[in-house]
Amino acid sequence: xxxxxxxxxxxxxxxxRTFGTYKTGVHRPTYSDIDMQSRRWLVERMTDAGLTATIDxxxxxxGRSPAPGPKLLLGSHVETQPHGGWLDGAMGVIFAIEMARAxxxxxxxxxxxxxxxxxxxxxxxYMSFIGSRSFIGDVTEAEIDGVESKHDGTPLRDAxxxxxxxxxxxxxxxxxxxxxxxxxxxxxxxxxxxxxxxxGVVTSIVxxxxxxxxxxxxxxxxxxxxxxxxxxxxxxxxxxxxxxxxHFPEIAAERSVWTVGGLRxxxxxxxxxxxxxxxxxxxxxxxxxxLARFAAAFDDLVAAVAADDPCSITAKQLSASxxxxxxxxxxxxxSAAAEQHVPGLHQRMPxxxxxxxxxxxxxxxxxxxxxxxxxxxxHHWSEDSDEADIVIGGQVLATAVGDILAKGRA
Amino acid sequence: xxxxxxxxxxxxxxxxRTFGTYKTGVHRPTYSDIDMQSRRWLVERMTDAGLTATIDxxxxxxGRSPAPGPKLLLGSHVETQPHGGWLDGAMGVIFAIEMARAxxxxxxxxxxxxxxxxxxxxxxxYMSFIGSRSFIGDVTEAEIDGVESKHDGTPLRDAxxxxxxxxxxxxxxxxxxxxxxxxxxxxxxxxxxxxxxxxGVVTSIVxxxxxxxxxxxxxxxxxxxxxxxxxxxxxxxxxxxxxxxxHFPEIAAERSVWTVGGLRxxxxxxxxxxxxxxxxxxxxxxxxxxLARFAAAFDDLVAAVAADDPCSITAKQLSASxxxxxxxxxxxxxSAAAEQHVPGLHQRMPxxxxxxxxxxxxxxxxxxxxxxxxxxxxHHWSEDSDEADIVIGGQVLATAVGDILAKGRA
Numbered sequence: 001x002x003x004x005x006x007x008x009x010x011x012x013x014x015x016x017r018t019f020g021t022y023k024t025g026v027h028r029p030t031y032s033d034i035d036m037q038s039r040r041w042l043v044e045r046m047t048d049a050g051l052t053a054t055i056d057x058x059x060x061x062x063g064r065s066p067a068p069g070p071k072l073l074l075g076s077h078v079e080t081q082p083h084g085g086w087l088d089g090a091m092g093v094i095f096a097i098e099m100a101r102a103x104x105x106x107x108x109x110x111x112x113x114x115x116x117x118x119x120x121x122x123x124x125x126y127m128s129f130i131g132s133r134s135f136i137g138d139v140t141e142a143e144i145d146g147v148e149s150k151h152d153g154t155p156l157r158d159a160x161x162x163x164x165x166x167x168x169x170x171x172x173x174x175x176x177x178x179x180x181x182x183x184x185x186x187x188x189x190x191x192x193x194x195x196x197x198x199x200g201v202v203t204s205i206v207x208x209x210x211x212x213x214x215x216x217x218x219x220x221x222x223x224x225x226x227x228x229x230x231x232x233x234x235x236x237x238x239x240x241x242x243x244x245x246x247h248f249p250e251i252a253a254e255r256s257v258w259t260v261g262g263l264r265x266x267x268x269x270x271x272x273x274x275x276x277x278x279x280x281x282x283x284x285x286x287x288x289x290x291l292a293r294f295a296a297a298f299d300d301l302v303a304a305v306a307a308d309d310p311c312s313i314t315a316k317q318l319s320a321s322x323x324x325x326x327x328x329x330x331x332x333x334x335s336a337a338a339e340q341h342v343p344g345l346h347q348r349m350p351x352x353x354x355x356x357x358x359x360x361x362x363x364x365x366x367x368x369x370x371x372x373x374x375x376x377x378x379h380h381w382s383e384d385s386d387e388a389d390i391v392i393g394g395q396v397l398a399t400a401v402g403d404i405l406a407k408g409r410a
Numbered sequence: 411x412x413x414x415x416x417x418x419x420x421x422x423x424x425x426x427r428t429f430g431t432y433k434t435g436v437h438r439p440t441y442s443d444i445d446m447q448s449r450r451w452l453v454e455r456m457t458d459a460g461l462t463a464t465i466d467x468x469x470x471x472x473g474r475s476p477a478p479g480p481k482l483l484l485g486s487h488v489e490t491q492p493h494g495g496w497l498d499g500a501m502g503v504i505f506a507i508e509m510a511r512a513x514x515x516x517x518x519x520x521x522x523x524x525x526x527x528x529x530x531x532x533x534x535x536y537m538s539f540i541g542s543r544s545f546i547g548d549v550t551e552a553e554i555d556g557v558e559s560k561h562d563g564t565p566l567r568d569a570x571x572x573x574x575x576x577x578x579x580x581x582x583x584x585x586x587x588x589x590x591x592x593x594x595x596x597x598x599x600x601x602x603x604x605x606x607x608x609x610g611v612v613t614s615i616v617x618x619x620x621x622x623x624x625x626x627x628x629x630x631x632x633x634x635x636x637x638x639x640x641x642x643x644x645x646x647x648x649x650x651x652x653x654x655x656x657h658f659p660e661i662a663a664e665r666s667v668w669t670v671g672g673l674r675x676x677x678x679x680x681x682x683x684x685x686x687x688x689x690x691x692x693x694x695x696x697x698x699x700x701l702a703r704f705a706a707a708f709d710d711l712v713a714a715v716a717a718d719d720p721c722s723i724t725a726k727q728l729s730a731s732x733x734x735x736x737x738x739x740x741x742x743x744x745s746a747a748a749e750q751h752v753p754g755l756h757q758r759m760p761x762x763x764x765x766x767x768x769x770x771x772x773x774x775x776x777x778x779x780x781x782x783x784x785x786x787x788x789h790h791w792s793e794d795s796d797e798a799d800i801v802i803g804g805q806v807l808a809t810a811v812g813d814i815l816a817k818g819r820a
Contacts, residue, residue, distance in 0.1 A: 225667070238670065257633060268690075270728075
């Protein structure tokens with residue numbers, strides 16, 4: 001059985017936490033100085049683990065095993081949400097390095113290997129999943145030319161140049177190199193903790209459909225403009241947001257979620273009727289038919305509010321990912337490993353969050369495993385998990401990795 | 411009859427527009443360099459008009475007439491809204507200076523005089539009406555110590571020091587100096603234009619009650635947090651805003667207005683359930699009983715939404731001004747002057763916007779006069795009025811000023 005070294009794993013995780021510490025979390029935006037320092041440190045750790053490691057032209061850190069036999073690719077992302085948690089992404093990257101070490105140390109798997117990856121910008125400071133998408137050949141140079149920072153509008157090209165990545169080749173998947181891809185992650189929700197379970201075996205990653213809705217009215221004085229004459233862009237989107245919250249529960253599936261994450265009235269002053277309002281809206285589900293049902297209902301609600309409001313309302317779909325099914329064989333391997341180490345304390349579950357695994361699932365068998373999040377908190381510096389649960393997760397993953405590699409010889 | 415010099419009046423107005431030109435409007439925040447330049451220029455213009463002019467310790471520019479007989483105080487404000495219009499405030503200040511000149515030039519009124527004032531910060535970059543409130547003795551040094559910029563938090567004390575005003579005395583109303591106060595202003599609404607009228611004689615200035623509402627929930631991941639477990643601060647305030655828009659029309663008076671001017675969800679990202687939301691809400695009416703009715707309804711709605719929502723919701727009243735009645739004799743003088751110059755093309759109307767006149771009305775007879783706003787647009791750089799309407803307004807005001815001064819001898 002592949003055995004992890006818990007102290008080595010936790011020590012690496014704690015060191016990675018020092019790159020951009022913010023309170024008990026981490027602030028490490030993609031391509032920032034501290035992010036690039038963490039990537040260069042990962043190259044060192046991967047090299048120490050016996051991998052040939054490089055940073056590619058989009059910022060992916062990839063360490064390749066010299067093993068001649070069956071290989072798995074493991075990884076996650078290393079940048080964080082703004083003032084985010086210390087484990088979101090980071091844990092999956094350190095797990096990947098630990099798996100490479102543990103497999104290399106296993107006398108029974110000397111012909112097998114694990115490649116480790118830290119994909120760039122899963123969190124979308126510039127563009128979500130651009131690192132893993134680049135690796136599967138889904139990103140053109142023209143697309144990179146058009147991307148800019150969501151925070152300050154810095155062109156991605158400039159950020160890559162500042163990070164020292166301009167002109168470097170982008171790594172691309174080598175056909176038939178891998179049995180598949182595995183990613184470990186914190187759950188980012190309360191399900192495992194609330195059921196006192198230790199491992200979640202992901203069945204699918206939900207699809208996320210995202211919209212920006214803009215209402216254009218007329219900015220005017222809030223004291224002198226009669227109610228009947230107003231074209232209040234804020235009121236129009238409040239009406240839409242409220243209509244969504246009224247109607248969506250009636251058509252939702254059990255695990256559907258929908259969120260108005262942003263709503264801004266411009267200029268946003270107390271004595272000015274907002275002339276412009278912007279809303280960010282998304283919904284998620286593991287079932288493509290449910291996503292289509294939501295999309296149709298959303299379009300109907302926008303049309304109904306627009307028909308009845310003096311403002312012009314336009315909704316633009318920003319993204320629409322399809323749900324990704326995890327490989328049944330990898331699910332079985334993860335469940336069996338969990339049953340071995342924490343019998344009865346694991347379950348299969350969909351992932352409500354997006355992950356690089358959904359990108360890799362387009363091109364190879366892919367599996368994903370969760371460990372519990374304390375209080376279900378995520379995308380916040382207070383995100384945390386018990387170290388004991390991290391170690392359990394590492395050992396379960398190692399067992400599954402060993403199982404898949406051994407079977408891969410056949 | 412007191413006669414204005416239209417070219418002189420328009421020339422001064424156009425010059426004032428050059429201090430902080432932004433597109434066809436003006437950006438002249440209180441105490442900024444450009445604002446202080448405009449105040450020093452006003453001192454020159456007032457001095458040229460035969461007034462003894464100074465800038466006081468809060469930034470008020472006040473020019474005093476040497477006339478021994480009856481005197482009126484006229485004025486408005488000179489700073490603008492951010493990227494605001496060229497006439498909002500500025501016109502009333504230049505009118506005041508032109509009235510001082512025109513009265514001084516009238517052989518029949520040689521014993522009479524007009525003092526001119528540009529009150530500081532009516533627009534509330536630091537604190538609305540602080541200049542006129544200071545003049546009526548309503549502002550303590552301790553209050554000044556506690557005020558800071560609404561834009562960047564600069565303490566008012568620092569702004570006053572940077573503007574060269576630290577340590578200067580604040581001008582205070584001299585008892586019995588004036589027959590009263592008059593302010594001319596653009597309407598900032600569409601009523602006069604839509605009825606093809608030239609002059610609005612203000613009957614009262616509405617009271618404005620203003621609130622900040624904060625909802626506190628729990629920030630979490632928008633994909634992994636089940637709908638039933640969410641404490642979505644944005645959803646809570648969207649519910650409240652929608653409830654207001656449903657209920658307020660049922661209890662509103664004919665000219666009541668209410669506005670959600672600001673609504674912010676934090677952190678405002680598409681994939682994060684907002685943990686905090688802030689809303690700015692205000693309502694206005696000329697009738698104190700209507701204001702009380704709205705306040706009670708608002709409190710009830712906040713309580714109802716809070717009772718039914720997992721977020722904590724708190725509403726803080728930021729301000730509550732009482733409606734100000736304009737002096738009946740001044741209304742009559744303005745109406746008679748309007749009837750003389752533009753027969754039938756004037757009406758009495760409340761002011762939906764706040765003005766320095768509501769502050770001065772606390773201590774002396776006060777009147778206010780509007781000219782039409784093109785398209786009713788206000789608090790925006792595209793605000794404008796026809797020059798012909800400006801000239802008509804100036805002449806109507808001059809006639810009323812002459813009438814009031816002449817009667818003031820008795």
